[in-house]
Amino acid sequence: MNLADACDALAAARRVAVLTGAGVSAESGIPTFRDAQQGLWARFRPEDLASPDAYFRDPALVWEWYAGRYRDVMAATPNAGHDLLTRLEREKEDGFFLATQNVDGLHARAGSGTAGGRLVELHGNLTTARCEVCGQVDALPAPQDFTPPPVCAVCGGRMRPNIVWFGEFLPEAALEAAADAFAAADVALIIGTSGVVYPAAGLAFETLRRGGTVIEINPDQTELTPRLSFSLRETASAGLAALMDAG
Template sequence: MNLSQARDALAAARRVAVLTGAGISAESGIPTFRDAQQGLWARFRPEDLASPDAYHRDPALVWEWYAGRYRDVMAATPNAGHDRLARLEREKGDGFFLATQNVDGLHARAGSGTLGGQLVELHGNLITARCEVCGQVEALPAPEGFTPPPVCSRCSGRMRPNIVWFGEFLPEDALEAASDAFAAADVALIIGTSGVVYPAAGLAFETLGRGGTVIEINPSETELTPHLSFSLRETASRGLAALNGG
């Protein structure tokens, strides 16, 4: 498949499923999880900051880490890649599905999930917290007024970051929805993800197994590249522009 054929396939597709990873948010200045472990945080292993054991051991430390990431995310804005996916959702309507591994909320802020299609945040969302007692999910206060930990408005319980941590399972309903959408997709787009984190990395094979087309957008070759229909060695925004004819 060449670029022209990939463009035609996307234009003709009635059902489009998209998976995005850290690469699409890099253009908004959002560092990856490990890139964010700089300065005072460089001495910590990921498991020391993002696991149930770490939170049980030192919830104040974990909340300090996530509060800093929350401030960084809220200072960022969606980029052209986020905007182009929102535009694609508007075009495809209820035939559009977007699953993201990112926790920065930038897809939602660009309008995804409100334009006829569906948005699923597989790993949670930095700008929300979840009650440890009753499970209520609430938006965090504005960064400048936020002092963790937040308290649940329903039961006054302590709230934890609404993130899927190491050692936790992805939400079953979100993963099932993504699996169904990729299995039904005429075209799937795999954007800015390394293809090494499962089960999300396996979604491309749901589409391929049903005879669909899978197009990758990534500046670097990934473990998925040899298996896919077509790959664009571009950033998310440039690759999506190329697929839409500029």
């Protein structure tokens, strides 16, 4: 498959499923989890900041880490890649599905999930918190007004970051919805993800098994590249523009 074939396949597709990773948010200046571990945080292992055990040992430390990431995310804005995906959703309407591994909420802020398609955040959303007692999920206050830990408005319980931590399972309903959408997709787009984090990385094979086309957009080759229909060595925004605006 070449670029022209990929463009034609995407244009003709009635059902499109998309998986996005950190590469999409990089263009908004949001560092990956490990890139954010600088300065004071460089001495910590990821498991010291993002696991149930870490939270049990020192919830104040974990919340300090996430409060800083929350401030960074809210200072960022969606980029052209996010905007192109909202445009693609408008074109495909209820034939569009977007699953993201990102926890920054930028897809929703760009308008994804509002034009008939569906949006699932496989790893959670750090702009929200979840009650440890009753499971209530609430948006965090504005960064300048936020003092962790938040308290549940429903039951008064302590709330934790609404993130899937190391050692936790992805939300079952979100993962099932994504698997169904990729299995039904005529075309799947795998954008800005390393392809090493499962089960999300396995979604591409749901499409391939059913005879669909899988197009990767990533500046670097990944473990998925040799097995996919076509790969564009581009950033998210440049690759999407090439696929959607050719000719």
